Amino acid sequence: EDQVTQSPEALRLQEGESSSLNCSYTVSGLRGLFWYRQDPGKGPEFLFTLYSAGEEKEKERLKATLTKKESFLHITAPKPEDSATYLCAVQARGNTGKLIFGQGTTLQVKP
Amino acid sequence: SAVISQKPSRDICQRGTSLTIQCQVDSQVTMMFWYRQQPGQSLTLIATANQGSEATYESGFVIDKFPISRPNLTFSTLTVSNMSPEDSSIYLCSGWENGNTIYFGEGSWLTVV
Numbered sequence: 001e002d003q004v005t006q007s008p009e010a011l012r013l014q015e016g017e018s019s020s021l022n023c024s025y026t027v028s029g030l031r032g033l034f035w036y037r038q039d040p041g042k043g044p045e046f047l048f049t050l051y052s053a054g055e056e057k058e059k060e061r062l063k064a065t066l067t068k069k070e071s072f073l074h075i076t077a078p079k080p081e082d083s084a085t086y087l088c089a090v091q092a093r094g095n096t097g098k099l100i101f102g103q104g105t106t107l108q109v110k111p
Numbered sequence: 112s113a114v115i116s117q118k119p120s121r122d123i124c125q126r127g128t129s130l131t132i133q134c135q136v137d138s139q140v141t142m143m144f145w146y147r148q149q150p151g152q153s154l155t156l157i158a159t160a161n162q163g164s165e166a167t168y169e170s171g172f173v174i175d176k177f178p179i180s181r182p183n184l185t186f187s188t189l190t191v192s193n194m195s196p197e198d199s200s201i202y203l204c205s206g207w208e209n210g211n212t213i214y215f216g217e218g219s220w221l222t223v224v
Contacts, residue, residue: 034213043203043215044154046112087153097142097207098169101153 002027006088006102013078013109021073021105023088033071034099035064036087044087047073078109113138113208115216123222129192132219134204139184141207145177148201148218157202160187194223 005024013019025033032051036044048057050066057064061082063074073086085106089099114137124130134143143160158166158179166179181187191198201218208214 036215041220043115043217046212046214049212089154091213097144097159097213098156099144099154099205099213101155103153 002090002092002100004088004090004100004102006086006105008105009103010106011108013075013107015079015109015111016077018074018076018078020075021086021088021107023071023073023102024069025071025088025090025102026069027090027092027100029093031091031093033066034089034091035062035071035073036089038085038087038104047086075107078107080109080111083107083109112212113140113206113214115204115206115214117202117204117216117219119219120217121220123224124194126195126223128194129190130194130221131188131190132202132204134187134189134216136185136206138208141209143181143187144205144207144213145179145187145189146203146205146215148203150199154203157189160189191221194221196223199223 003026007022032049035047038044048064053068055066061076065072085104087104089101116135118133145157146154148154156169157172158168160166160179160181162181178190199222201220203218204216
């Protein structure tokens with residue numbers, strides 16, 4: 001069964017304190033791994049899609065990496081505005097477009 | 112990037128009634144989907160909205176409870192029928208653009224009383 005597990009569930013950082021969020025997955029053939037940011041009361045905002053092991057993508061203070069079993073979302077020198085829930089989802093091979101989501105990591109960055 | 116609009120954004124509904132949520136995408140997308148996010152939970156796929164034909168439902172979701180239409184490439188509706196308090200959730204529309212990025216709308220927050 002395809003499954004996604006994110007850790008930690010919650011993370012508190014001081015402004016400027018870098019850290020990483022983990023997304024472990026099992027899927028019957030990976031088509032893509034997606035990272036989203038979700039603010040309270042809003043829909044998920046697309047951040048990255050990774051397709052193969054070794055791939056990396058960056059956007060401002062965020063960098064996503066992918067291995068055959070897990071993905072990391074590295075946050076460098078975070079700011080309070082980075083506070084949100086970060087969701088990881090996998091899409092299996094095939095043309096269904098279906099995403100299987102993890103439970104998310106809620107990040108709080110204190111000034 | 113595709114922009115996905117949902118209406119209503121929020122509603123309070125009476126037990127036993129039905130509500131239809133509309134989803135409009137500003138560009139043609141390959142596929143459209145409906146997800147549910149229960150309070151404090153992550154997203155679960157309800158169904159794939161197929162253009163001009165019946166939606167494809169995931170295990171645990173049935174057409175009588177969640178009828179879906181998709182009359183064209185940019186518009187879909189989800190109806191939540193005969194609502195109970197357990198249906199209080201965020202309902203999210205998403206679109207798969209050109210086989211690459213999957214975008215989400217802002218969600219429709221339903222509270223059933």
